[in-house]
Amino acid sequence: MKKIYLDHAATTPVDKxxxxxMLPYFSGKFGNAMSxxxxxxxxxxxxxxxxxxxxxxxxxxxSEVIFTSGATESNNLAIKGVLRSYYSKFYSLKGxxxxxxPQLPFNKTKxxxxxxxxxxxxxxxxxxxxxxxxxxxxxxxxxxxxxxGIIKIQDVKKAIRPETILISxxxxxxxxxxxQPIKEIGKLIREKKKEKxxxxxxxPLFHTDATQAANYFDxxxxxxxxxxxxxxxxxxxxxxxxxxxxxxxxxxxxxxxxGGDQEYxxxxxxxxxxxIVGLGKAVEQIRTQNSKGGSKKILDLRNxxxxxxxxxxxxxxxxxxxxxxxPNNANFRFxxxxxxxxxxxxxxxxxxxxxxxxxxxxALDPSHVLLAIGLKPEQAHGSLRLTxxxxxxxxxxxMAVDKIKETVKRLRKISGSVLEEF
Amino acid sequence: xxxxxxxLDHFLRPRxxxxxxxxxxxxxxxxxxxxDLMKFYIKVGKNKQGEETIKEAKFETLGCGVAIATxxxxxxxxxxxxxxxxxxxxxxxxxKELGELPKSKIHCxxxxxxxxxxxxxxxxxxxxxxxNNKNF
Numbered sequence: 044m045k046k047i048y049l050d051h052a053a054t055t056p057v058d059k060x061x062x063x064x065m066l067p068y069f070s071g072k073f074g075n076a077m078s079x080x081x082x083x084x085x086x087x088x089x090x091x092x093x094x095x096x097x098x099x100x101x102x103x104x105x106s107e108v109i110f111t112s113g114a115t116e117s118n119n120l121a122i123k124g125v126l127r128s129y130y131s132k133f134y135s136l137k138g139x140x141x142x143x144x145p146q147l148p149f150n151k152t153k154x155x156x157x158x159x160x161x162x163x164x165x166x167x168x169x170x171x172x173x174x175x176x177x178x179x180x181x182x183x184x185x186x187x188x189x190x191x192g193i194i195k196i197q198d199v200k201k202a203i204r205p206e207t208i209l210i211s212x213x214x215x216x217x218x219x220x221x222x223q224p225i226k227e228i229g230k231l232i233r234e235k236k237k238e239k240x241x242x243x244x245x246x247p248l249f250h251t252d253a254t255q256a257a258n259y260f261d262x263x264x265x266x267x268x269x270x271x272x273x274x275x276x277x278x279x280x281x282x283x284x285x286x287x288x289x290x291x292x293x294x295x296x297x298x299x300x301x302g303g304d305q306e307y308x309x310x311x312x313x314x315x316x317x318x319i320v321g322l323g324k325a326v327e328q329i330r331t332q333n334s335k336g337g338s339k340k341i342l343d344l345r346n347x348x349x350x351x352x353x354x355x356x357x358x359x360x361x362x363x364x365x366x367x368x369x370p371n372n373a374n375f376r377f378x379x380x381x382x383x384x385x386x387x388x389x390x391x392x393x394x395x396x397x398x399x400x401x402x403x404x405x406a407l408d409p410s411h412v413l414l415a416i417g418l419k420p421e422q423a424h425g426s427l428r429l430t431x432x433x434x435x436x437x438x439x440x441x442m443a444v445d446k447i448k449e450t451v452k453r454l455r456k457i458s459g460s461v462l463e464e465f
Numbered sequence: 466x467x468x469x470x471x472x473l474d475h476f477l478r479p480r481x482x483x484x485x486x487x488x489x490x491x492x493x494x495x496x497x498x499x500x501d502l503m504k505f506y507i508k509v510g511k512n513k514q515g516e517e518t519i520k521e522a523k524f525e526t527l528g529c530g531v532a533i534a535t536x537x538x539x540x541x542x543x544x545x546x547x548x549x550x551x552x553x554x555x556x557x558x559x560x561k562e563l564g565e566l567p568k569s570k571i572h573c574x575x576x577x578x579x580x581x582x583x584x585x586x587x588x589x590x591x592x593x594x595x596x597n598n599k600n601f
């Protein structure tokens with residue numbers, strides 16, 4: 044049975060050219076990029092080439108690219124690192140240390156820094172914010188995302204306080220693929236900063252988690268007006284365990300992992316050279332892919348998928364905005380069907396998809412993303428996410444739709460009308 | 466954890482799925498918030514010793530694969546058992562029947578045995594009501 048993979052938001056296969064670029068750096072060219080000798084220099088060269096590739100991608104300087112272990116680390120570094128830098132400034136004021144100490148924002152004083160994020164961020168952002176809130180390190184505002192799954196600029200504007208130090212909004216949602224107005228938020232923040240010049244125009248900083256966006260959307264830091272941007276290699280046909288954080292020059296940020304001097308002292312730990320080489324090649328390939336119209340091809344296929352599901356399966360719905368949506372994402376819900384059962388059934392037919400619900404990953408709570416767009420828990424349990432990739436074919440989509448149709452019918456027969464009668 | 470072959474078999478080919486016309490008891494159990502809802506139908510008969518038994522048990526379930534598989538196994542276990550025997554069936558018996566289950570999924574099977582007990586209770590209540598009515 045030929046398998047069909049429609050879960051590219053979870054991870055993507057490593058592209059052949061990416062793998063080819065990486066292979067020499069496992070065993071042959073194994074040096075530590077921090078070593079002075081020729082082995083080290085060879086690794087350093089490879090790493091620097093990747094840094095150049097990332098700098099082209101972000102349209103930034105080389106020193107603004109920080110390699111990490113992936114988007115989770117990038118997001119943690121962005122948020123905790125900014126907060127750490129903010130707090131360190133209090134301690135470093137000479138002589139004033141004692142006078143300031145009692146006011147330090149570890150308790151409920153007014154100078155506790157403020158962070159703005161959205162209510163449907165990936166857990167690595169959401170849980171980081173929640174932890175900081177719990178520890179009394181920061182106040183956090185979670186912006187609503189409404190039925191369409193898109194935040195409103197007006198809400199961002201209203202939420203900004205004098206003590207707001209960071210705004211972290213994801214570029215593309217990982218479950219429903221909706222695109223956030225990053226450029227507009229960037230513009231708004233720039234204007235806000237102009238208003239409060241006396242503060243040195245440092246805050247608020249603007250971070251975006253671009254993990255699901257990098258394949259299809261512009262990640263030009265200048266155009267977006269962004270200070271920090273996270274990407275992950277394995278979502279863009281690169282290897283797992285490597286990612287990057289774009290950090291604008293002069294951004295007040297401190298490292299959160301202590302150790303060596305790697306990555307401009309912002310991320311300690313020996314470089315994952317083959318991984319970094321793979322990430323560099325992967326971002327380079329995005330350009331070629333998109334210039335060949337790859338993104339348009341995926342969009343057409345995805346629209347075909349949505350059209351067929353919504354017209355051929357009764358009581359099926361698309362979750363989130365259809366228009367402002369990543370070209371590879373479709374997220375449906377089917378009345379009287381539970382998502383995990385659907386995923387399990389399809390998997391046995393060789394079709395890999397995922398549920399919006401975290402049920403299958405061990406937690407039984409319905410997806411926070413679907414609840415955030417206003418779905419009831421029982422609706423959120425009935426959802427199915429399909430994410431296309433660059434090698435997805437029309438035939439695969441049609442086969443998947445046929446199987447989904449059959450399975451939904453079967454599961455609906457099993458469930459009868461138990462939900463209505465409850 | 467991957468599901469056992471038996472779980473997958475009962476999920477793909479559930480036994481006793483459907484409804485019973487003129488059942489002796491019908492109950493719905495579960496919580497749509499957790500994603501699992503089960504409806505059980507039972508028909509009560511008598512064995513040679515004159516004890517009341519589950520003659521037929523059927524289900525309709527909205528829920529994950531394990532919820533469907535446990536509904537299927539629970540109704541299979543129920544058939545032919547006396548009502549008192551059936552009241553003793555626990556979730557462990559259902560899990561044992563299915564092989565192993567992922568820990569986070571155990572709540573589904575807790576639901577199936579509870580559902581059948583609830584059906585028997587409903588039946589007994591209905592019966593005692595009838596008897597009371599007759600006596601008056």
